Amino acid sequence: MKMLEDFGKGTTQFFEYAGGLTELGGESLSFIGKLKIRVTETIKQCYLLGLQSLIIVILTSLFTGMVFSLESAQQAVSYGFGNLVGSAVAYTSARELGPMLSAVVVAGRVGAAIAAEIGSMVVTEQIEALQSLGLAPARFLVVPRLLALIIMLPLLAVFADVVSIGGGAWIANTYAHISYDSFMSSARQTVGFQDILKGLSKSVVFGIIIALVGAYQGLGTRGGAAGVGKATTGAVVISIILIFVSNFILSYILFGNSH
Amino acid sequence: MSNVIARLDDVSMNYGERVVLQNCSLDVVEGAITCIIGLSGAGKSTILRLLNGLRKPESGHVYVKGTDICHMPEHELINFRSAIGFAFQFAALFDSMTIGENVALPLRENTSMSESEIEKTARGTLESVGLENNYDNFPSELSGGMLKRAGFARAVVTNPAIVLYDEPTTGLDPIITHLLTDTIKRLRAQLNGTAVVISHDLQSIFMMADYVAMLFEGAIIAYDSVTKIRASMNPIVQQFLQGSEVGPIPL
Ligand SMILES: Nc1ncnc2c1ncn2[C@@H]1O[C@H](COP(=O)(O)OP(=O)(O)OP(=O)(O)O)[C@@H](O)[C@H]1O
């Protein structure tokens, strides 16, 4: 009985959360639709949330591209398929690694920052102050962050793509003596512009997830500094889970019938 | 009877298990200064939040300018609130903005003033609370009392018809207290504005109030003009005004 009850409660909470998230998304979208956008603030957020994540995105994707190349080159060369390494690295980078790595890294850095900032505004009554001035938090706080991530995360993913393919090529060259030319021509053969675009469209979805979950967690903060901590951790955990789940769904939709 | 601009009608309100207001009713007279007094934790700040729709009661009605705001959807409430000033008990300034930007924000967002007019008005309002030199400071660089005055300036900068002040003078020195009390009176006189002021400062209440309401155990137990409240025979009011330990108020 107790288990059933817990399950029921959990399900209700899940749908409540999903509903709240959708509502916040809808509200933000309607402000974007009406062009009620704070342009300067959005640009500032592009810098804070996007540009400042560049180094960490570059580092993580560089080393992931390198390790991927290292392991596949080892195998490929021993079976005489050295010319396929470029295609393998580029293929996974454009479709999966670039969008996913940048999203997960940004979820950890930016999702947490959004939740913490908005959460501490809740506990210091700044959100109520906004409302008392006739300003909707969705327009004032959520829309600039949402737009910033929709713009910047795909750009970061492009950097991740380039850097991980570049790092992969370098490792393939120094470690397995695969020339840059053969690496790149093999890469170009398998990865089309379409693949990159599809990868970037994933990034747009991931950006929406990170911004909305961060903001929703922040706005739901209850109970002082400890509450801010909880909201922040929750934002990271929930957005990363949602990124992985939606990545599977998106891969299925976008690439499912392209084999 | 004078015009009632806002009314709590038989309102009950709780936070979880804790009952804060129970069958509480209060009339706010247009163009008058109504002071709310009561013990710490009695629910005074909660009353102000009900009056501008930041909180919804469990039961009862809240009327402002004839409209029941309890059933107003949030997107209408947002517009409705821009016509009501709210000075928060703990200032609630936006800490990512300077003091000047904080005070200018309602002008920027809710009026069609030019940028130079906005800055002039914001500077003027800050000057009226003695903060003319802090326009470019961030909230973290100001003392508690200075923050409070900046919050006060932000609440009144658009000259709203109704202003809700949550303990505007608590913790301030006597000179600033006098200045703010005068400002509240002056705004009322200039614009025939309505003010609801929560205060523990009896001296400033007696200086400015037209009406005094006492909140006790979830309801308004006394409501009258200042002179009548001062002469009230209600033992709870008497004990509160005298600050005495002996009497019906449990400690
Ligand atoms: N967000 C909240 N969650 C839970 N309880 C709350 C919340 N806000 C207020 N309360 C409770 O409601 C009661 C009334 O709070 P309120 O802030 O209205 O009191 P107050 O009369 O303004 O007190 P003070 O003079 O100390 O400012 C308090 O007992 C408080 O514990």
Ligand SMILES: [Mg+2]
């Ligand atoms: Mg209070």
